Amino acid sequence: MLPRPKFYDERAIGSLYLERAALVADEARAAAERMGIRPAARDQARVAAFGIDCQVGFCTPGASLFVPGAVDDTRRTLDWLYGNLDKITGLHFSLDTHRVFQIFHPAFWADKDGKHPAPFTPVFHEEVRAGRWVPLFHPRECLEYTKRLEETGKYVLTIWPYHTLLGGLSHALVPELMEAAIYHAIARTAQTHFETKGTHAMTENYSVLSPEVKELGKQAVGAFNAPFFRLLMEYDRVYVFGQAKSHCVLSTLRDLQAHIAATDPGLIDKVWILEDCMSSVPPPPMNPLPPALDFPRIADAAFEELKRAGMHVVKSTDPLNL
Numbered sequence: 001m002l003p004r005p006k007f008y009d010e011r012a013i014g015s016l017y018l019e020r021a022a023l024v025a026d027e028a029r030a031a032a033e034r035m036g037i038r039p040a041a042r043d044q045a046r047v048a049a050f051g052i053d054c055q056v057g058f059c060t061p062g063a064s065l066f067v068p069g070a071v072d073d074t075r076r077t078l079d080w081l082y083g084n085l086d087k088i089t090g091l092h093f094s095l096d097t098h099r100v101f102q103i104f105h106p107a108f109w110a111d112k113d114g115k116h117p118a119p120f121t122p123v124f125h126e127e128v129r130a131g132r133w134v135p136l137f138h139p140r141e142c143l144e145y146t147k148r149l150e151e152t153g154k155y156v157l158t159i160w161p162y163h164t165l166l167g168g169l170s171h172a173l174v175p176e177l178m179e180a181a182i183y184h185a186i187a188r189t190a191q192t193h194f195e196t197k198g199t200h201a202m203t204e205n206y207s208v209l210s211p212e213v214k215e216l217g218k219q220a221v222g223a224f225n226a227p228f229f230r231l232l233m234e235y236d237r238v239y240v241f242g243q244a245k246s247h248c249v250l251s252t253l254r255d256l257q258a259h260i261a262a263t264d265p266g267l268i269d270k271v272w273i274l275e276d277c278m279s280s281v282p283p284p285p286m287n288p289l290p291p292a293l294d295f296p297r298i299a300d301a302a303f304e305e306l307k308r309a310g311m312h313v314v315k316s317t318d319p320l321n322l
Contacts, residue, residue, distance in 0.1 A: 001083035005031060005183060008082065012176065014061050014071040016169070019178045028186035037086050040190035045322040046089040048235040049081060052208060052242030052249050052278075053096045054177050057163040057170030059243060064119075064161035064170065067244045069279030074174060077241050077277045080316035081180050087320050089235065090190055091181050093173055094208040096164040096248065097196040101137065103145060104160050104204050109133045119161040120284045122293060125150050141202060141216040148213045149204075154251070155212065156292050157204070164198075195228055206251035209259070229259060236322075238270050241277035246295035249278050250302050257309050268310035275303070276315045 005027050007020065031037065054077070057063045059070040081088065101107055106116040109123065111133060117123065123133050125146035135142035146157050164171045173181070173194075181192040198205035203221045204212045209229060211222035232238050242249055253273065260267045280296040283289055291297075307313050 002035065002037075002085050004079075004082050007179070008078070008176075010075055010078070013075050013078070013174075014059075015175075016056065016060060017175050019175050019182065021179075021182050024179045024182045025186045028183045031183075032187040035086070037187050040089045040188040043087075043089045045087075045237070046235045047084075047087055047320070047322070048090050048092055048232060048238045049088050050232065050238050050240050050242075051077070051091070051093045051177065052240065052252055053094055053164075053244075054173055054242050055096060055164055055170065056172050056174055057096070059174045060170075063163070065163040065281075067279050067281060070243055073241070073243070073277045073279055074176060076316045077274070078176055078180055080239075080241075080274065080277065081177075081184065084320045085184055085187060087322060088184065088188075088239075090193065091184050092193045092195065092232070093177075093181070094195045094197055094242070094248075094252075095171065095173070096198045096205075097166050097171065098162075098164055098198050099166060099201070100162060102198075102201045103135075103142065104158065105162055106159055108137060109135055109159065117159045119159055121159040122284075122290070123157040123159060125156075138202060144216050145202065145213055148216075152212065154254075155204070155206075156290075158293075166199075193231070195225075197225075206248045207255045208248070208252045209255040212251070224255070224259065229256070232256075233267055233270065236270065237272055239272045239274055241274040241316075243278060244281045244295075245278040245303075246280035246299035250299050253306055253311065254302065257306055257311065261309070265310075269312075271310075272312040272314055273303070273306070274316050275313050276317075 007023055007027055057065050058067050059074055109117050127133050128143050128146050150156055185192050197208050200221050210224045214222050280299045283294050
């Protein structure tokens with residue numbers, strides 16, 4: 001394992017500050033020369049680090065969708081990234097990217113009195129059909145959306161707090177990981193890749209690879225992200241981490257598993273899940289709790305299925321033996 005860089009202070013994890021790009025770059029150059037770190041292009045075994053939605057909006061206390069446990073997840077991720085810097089060929093980060101008026105935000109819906117639903121309110125298809133919740137935009141498509149979403153058996157439409165709004169601070173990668181990305185890029189001469197998702201107003205996009213619903217009113221609202229899938233599968237291993245285990249990470253892994261099974265089942269061996277670098281969204285405070293909203297239970301059961309399908313579930317402290 002390589003040493004941590006001098007600028008890194010784990011006590012700063014969870015706080016907000018401007019990334020110190022010049023300082024980080026200077027130290028990365030010096031470290032690469034001192035430790036003989038080669039450019040990533042020379043790697044014989046190619047390893048991807050794939051961070052899902054490691055953004056301020058999910059990973060920083062006080063953010064509207066802070067995932068409890070995310071600060072410790074970030075710390076373990078950074079230890080893994082810095083410790084294995086000489087073995088990690090490429091860094092890839094998804095960025096959840098939204099605007100105010102989207103189907104899962106409060107401003108999109110109202111009740112008969114004109115009041116918007118509170119964050120974490122589930123919006124069931126039958127409630128929309130009965131007029132309990134009225135979409136303020138595209139009513140026919142919204143009715144179809146809730147029906148199609150529930151038919152998948154994965155989620156019901158959940159109203160989320162406004163989060164990761166394009167142009168806002170919560171959209172940014174957390175500063176500690178941004179600095180790690182700069183450090184890796186300079187030390188290994190490898191550009192960090194950022195993949196945006198979630199911009200279409202009429203569908204949720206938990207998965208980095210595809211939206212939850214792809215068609216409404218016979219019009220496409222999204223499709224499987226084949227170019228990004230091919231990019232990941234060019235590596236020998238893809239290590240996955242990020243937030244939240246129960247939603248964006250799980251949906252992405254499910255899409256990976258399904259597409260691999262349909263195209264080249266042998267690729268499943270490339271997927272390695274850093275299980276101690278992700279946390280689930282807590283269930284909403286409802287009694288009784290609908291099974292569809294018990295997010296940690298859903299995630300744990302699904303991860304067992306992914307493991308049986310052939311994905312590797314490991315910890316960040318496990319040696320990266322290639």
